[in-house]
Amino acid sequence: MYRTKTCGELRLENAGQEVVLAGWVQRSRKMGGMTFIDLRDRYGITQLVFNEKVDVELCQKANKIGREYVIQIKGTVQERESKNAKMPTGDIEIIVQELNVLNASDVPPFTIEDNTDGGDDLRMKYRYLDLRRSCVRANLELRHRFCLAVRHFLDSKGFLEIETPVLVGSTPEGARDFIVPSRMNPGMFYALPQSPQTLKQLLMVAGMDRYFQIVKCFRDEDLRADRQPEFTQIDCEMSFVEQDDIIRLFEEMAKYLFKEIRGYDLGEAPFLRLPWSEAMRRFGSDKPDMRFGMEFVELMDVLKGTGSFGVFNEAAYIGGICAKGCAHYTRKQLDELTNFVKSSQIGAKGLVYARIQDDGSVKSSVDKFYTPEVLQQLKQTMQAEPGDLILIISGPDAMKARKQLCELRLEMGSRLGLRDKNKFALLWVVDFPMFEWSDEEQRLMAMHHPFTAPKPEDVPLLDTDPAQVKANAYDMVCNGVEVGGGSIRIHDAELQAKIFKVLGFTPERAQEQFGFLMNAFKYGAPPHGGLAYGLDRWVSLFAGLDSIRDCIAFPKNNSGRDVMLDAPSRVDQKQLDELYLSLVDPDKGK
Numbered sequence: 001m002y003r004t005k006t007c008g009e010l011r012l013e014n015a016g017q018e019v020v021l022a023g024w025v026q027r028s029r030k031m032g033g034m035t036f037i038d039l040r041d042r043y044g045i046t047q048l049v050f051n052e053k054v055d056v057e058l059c060q061k062a063n064k065i066g067r068e069y070v071i072q073i074k075g076t077v078q079e080r081e082s083k084n085a086k087m088p089t090g091d092i093e094i095i096v097q098e099l100n101v102l103n104a105s106d107v108p109p110f111t112i113e114d115n116t117d118g119g120d121d122l123r124m125k126y127r128y129l130d131l132r133r134s135c136v137r138a139n140l141e142l143r144h145r146f147c148l149a150v151r152h153f154l155d156s157k158g159f160l161e162i163e164t165p166v167l168v169g170s171t172p173e174g175a176r177d178f179i180v181p182s183r184m185n186p187g188m189f190y191a192l193p194q195s196p197q198t199l200k201q202l203l204m205v206a207g208m209d210r211y212f213q214i215v216k217c218f219r220d221e222d223l224r225a226d227r228q229p230e231f232t233q234i235d236c237e238m239s240f241v242e243q244d245d246i247i248r249l250f251e252e253m254a255k256y257l258f259k260e261i262r263g264y265d266l267g268e269a270p271f272l273r274l275p276w277s278e279a280m281r282r283f284g285s286d287k288p289d290m291r292f293g294m295e296f297v298e299l300m301d302v303l304k305g306t307g308s309f310g311v312f313n314e315a316a317y318i319g320g321i322c323a324k325g326c327a328h329y330t331r332k333q334l335d336e337l338t339n340f341v342k343s344s345q346i347g348a349k350g351l352v353y354a355r356i357q358d359d360g361s362v363k364s365s366v367d368k369f370y371t372p373e374v375l376q377q378l379k380q381t382m383q384a385e386p387g388d389l390i391l392i393i394s395g396p397d398a399m400k401a402r403k404q405l406c407e408l409r410l411e412m413g414s415r416l417g418l419r420d421k422n423k424f425a426l427l428w429v430v431d432f433p434m435f436e437w438s439d440e441e442q443r444l445m446a447m448h449h450p451f452t453a454p455k456p457e458d459v460p461l462l463d464t465d466p467a468q469v470k471a472n473a474y475d476m477v478c479n480g481v482e483v484g485g486g487s488i489r490i491h492d493a494e495l496q497a498k499i500f501k502v503l504g505f506t507p508e509r510a511q512e513q514f515g516f517l518m519n520a521f522k523y524g525a526p527p528h529g530g531l532a533y534g535l536d537r538w539v540s541l542f543a544g545l546d547s548i549r550d551c552i553a554f555p556k557n558n559s560g561r562d563v564m565l566d567a568p569s570r571v572d573q574k575q576l577d578e579l580y581l582s583l584v585d586p587d588k589g590k
């Protein structure tokens with residue numbers, strides 16, 4: 001038997017027992033005639049003691065053991081003289097009688113400590129060592145418990161977990177697909193699913209009534225901290241439901257998960273349901289961080305045409321936020337904020353500020369263009385008080401300017417410590433527009449996806465003014481992160497065909513791409529709807545992580561590479577030949 005106990009379970013009441021432990025050497029130190037080794041496994045760390053006076057040979061053997069060696073020991077549990085209250089096993093140690101080296105280890109390239117000296121790249125290359133660190137392991141443990149709780153909850157509500165295929169067909173609309181060549185069908189390709197959207201809808205047509213799946217999804221998009229090319233969704237679909245049924249059920253699930261996994265009570269009250277247009281107006285975002293206020297105030301009436309500042313006079317949007325108590329911001333701090341909004345990611349042309357002085361007067365960067373009366377008007381509209389700092393963004397494109405102001409609001413929220421990771425503000429954003437205009441494609445695109453049902457009262461607008469059509473779609477947002485989203489679906493072949501038409505599909509192309517779905521709708525499709533939660537985002541939110549990468553066992557880096565496996569990589573010519581593929585210029589993409 002390799003072990004009778006783990007390294008995390010021995011306590012004072014075990015004193016006197018003979019045990020066998022196995023694990024990794026966290027560290028060892030020699031003090032006088034004694035050698036101490038901290039032995040680690042997934043469950044904890046236990047201190048081992050070797051005494052030269054008792055067994056010189058054994059002690060010498062112990063002294064040769066390096067970090068991360070895998071060893072097995074037999075010994076007796078005894079009470080420690082100097083206890084360590086910080087460790088669960090800190091009251092005891094093991095007096096070792098037998099030592100067996102199961103495997104040696106090279107010196108690890110970084111320290112296996114929570115506070116490691118390893119940089120990101122190195123840790124990713126040796127991810128299996130990184131995963132030995134307890135803080136990383138804890139994230140995977142949390143993820144496991146989270147998945148169990150999800151399954152428990154959904155099972156209790158009658159959901160069936162059903163697997164859908166990973167090799168599916170490529171569909172337009174949405175992100176870019178990862179495609180997989182088919183050897184048996186030369187010149188043809190599978191695609192990896194961006195989500196099992198149409199398949200789960202077909203499961204509803206099949207009468208499964210309530211489906212869920214914890215499922216890998218693949219999107220070939222540019223990566224950010226909260227995006228990976230493959231990620232996991234908790235994908236759900238229900239039949240005979242309206243938007244309100246789905247919202248209520250998944251709100252209950254969110255509350256359950258917060259309580260079970262995070263020990264956090266979200267209270268009895270239903271979450272706020274914020275219409276998309278209001279979210280954009282008040283926060284410039286469809287995923288507002290509601291842990292703090294600092295709402296937008298529109299300033300077009302106050303500042304456009306009331307002075308000689310050309311930028312404002314030409315703006316399609318002027319909006320401000322009021323940073324309480326920040327009037328003391330130095331030139332340097334204001335320059336930092338200006339550079340922040342002017343950075344390439346945010347792209348604002350500039351930042352206008354106004355300080356409210358102790359005497360109530362206003363001192364601003366655009367003083368010379370406005371009369372003191374206009375500036376007082378600004379103060380009143382912003383409901384600013386002495387000591388406050390007003391920050392203003394404007395632009396010729398209202399949507400862009402709002403998004404820039406949104407970034408500034410979040411930045412100020414962070415600077416003022418208003419975005420506490422241990423506080424959670426959840427809400428639903430509802431009434432999304434059905435379509436958004438794409439400059440790149442020069443046509444309307446589905447804002448959610450093309451299977452989303454329009455609000456019934458807006459259906460006539462599909463013929464006259466589709467841009468005004470609202471969708472029966474909803475997103476769940478937590479702390480400025482979209483943690484899930486879904487919609488009521490179209491279940492009528494004719495309406496589905498009409499949506500494809502608005503999206504610019506010819507009937508032939510719609511039939512070719514989505515015929516399988518529209519045909520299925522001819523055989524008694526029930527009304528249905530659903531939602532998908534982003535598992536990685538939930539777990540990182542619960543664990544307080546900055547990046548979803550930290551809760552994924554083997555994540556990809558920002559260029560979509562797995563640096564440990566060195567993937568993606570070239571393949572043999574033979575493999576290409578089998579697939580009837582020839583590369584135009586393998587270095588072209590470099």
Ligand code: ASP
Binds near residue numbers: 194195530
């Ligand atoms: N399939 C959708 C998505 O991945 C979610 C849904 O509508 O259920 O965003």
